[in-house]
Amino acid sequence: MKAPSDWWNGFFSGLVVDFWRTALPPEVTAAEAAFLERHLAVSEGARLLDVPCGHGRLSVELAARGYRLTGVDLSAELLDAARADAAARGVDVVWRQSDMRDLSFPEKFNGVFCAGSSFGYFDDAGDADFLRAVAGALKPGARFVLDASKLAETIFPAFRERHSLERGGLLFEAENRYDPVTGRYENRYTLTRGQEVETRVASHRIYTLSQVLEMMRAAGLSVVSVHGATDGRPFALGSPGCFVVAQRTAGPREPAG
Numbered sequence: 001m002k003a004p005s006d007w008w009n010g011f012f013s014g015l016v017v018d019f020w021r022t023a024l025p026p027e028v029t030a031a032e033a034a035f036l037e038r039h040l041a042v043s044e045g046a047r048l049l050d051v052p053c054g055h056g057r058l059s060v061e062l063a064a065r066g067y068r069l070t071g072v073d074l075s076a077e078l079l080d081a082a083r084a085d086a087a088a089r090g091v092d093v094v095w096r097q098s099d100m101r102d103l104s105f106p107e108k109f110n111g112v113f114c115a116g117s118s119f120g121y122f123d124d125a126g127d128a129d130f131l132r133a134v135a136g137a138l139k140p141g142a143r144f145v146l147d148a149s150k151l152a153e154t155i156f157p158a159f160r161e162r163h164s165l166e167r168g169g170l171l172f173e174a175e176n177r178y179d180p181v182t183g184r185y186e187n188r189y190t191l192t193r194g195q196e197v198e199t200r201v202a203s204h205r206i207y208t209l210s211q212v213l214e215m216m217r218a219a220g221l222s223v224v225s226v227h228g229a230t231d232g233r234p235f236a237l238g239s240p241g242c243f244v245v246a247q248r249t250a251g252p253r254e255p256a257g
Contacts, residue, residue, distance in 0.1 A: 017075070036058070040142075071094070119212075120150055169194075229243070
């Protein structure tokens with residue numbers, strides 16, 4: 001089941017794209033967008049960066065609310081879906097195909113967010129690089145919201161070796177295991193729609209909340225608040241998610257060594 005170190009290359013294609021476009025109902029997206037508006041503390045017309053943006057569900061929703069969005073993702077198929085959804089909603093979003101660590105937007109944005117439990121794809125150094133890239137893309141004093149929902153405190157209290165769900169005639173089945181030596185959550189996903197069957201493997205680095213907060217501080221991000229869901233509840237052991245609100249207060253510190 002162990003995924004390769006660059007498992008994300010080619011992962012987000014085919015049935016995976018179709019599944020993610022239907023996985024979350026519109027009310028979930030609306031609640032997340034409202035949470036982002038509130039905690040990024042921005043006004044209409046603000047420049048926001050969605051990274052990685054996936055199929056653009058939050059970029060499109062926030063653009064419809066009057067913000068200027070840029071969405072960055074590595075998957076060409078997800079970006080094609082994002083463009084189609086933006087056109088259907090009649091909104092303009094700047095889409096860019098890039099690794100999420102490659103953010104050449106110096107001090108451009110009034111707010112940045114990373115949604116969809118996308119933090120932890122890389123090794124420790126890669127995740128730290130991402131946070132430094134985010135800090136560099138923020139204007140001084142601007143905020144960042146990180147969906148860090150795949151944490152030790154959220155995963156382990158509700159750990160399941162197997163689970164499945166169906167959306168729009170597409171069956172999603174997951175096999176999960178945790179490797180305590182590497183500190184990674186390893187997954188094997190099977191997606192089935194009629195006669196189509198695709199299998200993917202993925203891997204996330206499982207940090208504790210305290211580790212994530214220290215990484216953010218090292219990147220030049222000052223932690224403002226931590227929430228257990230988009231309803232704003234405080235984070236606690238067993239919370240369904242983890243949303244960290246931070247602010248750029250200084251330039252990122254140089255990595256040790």
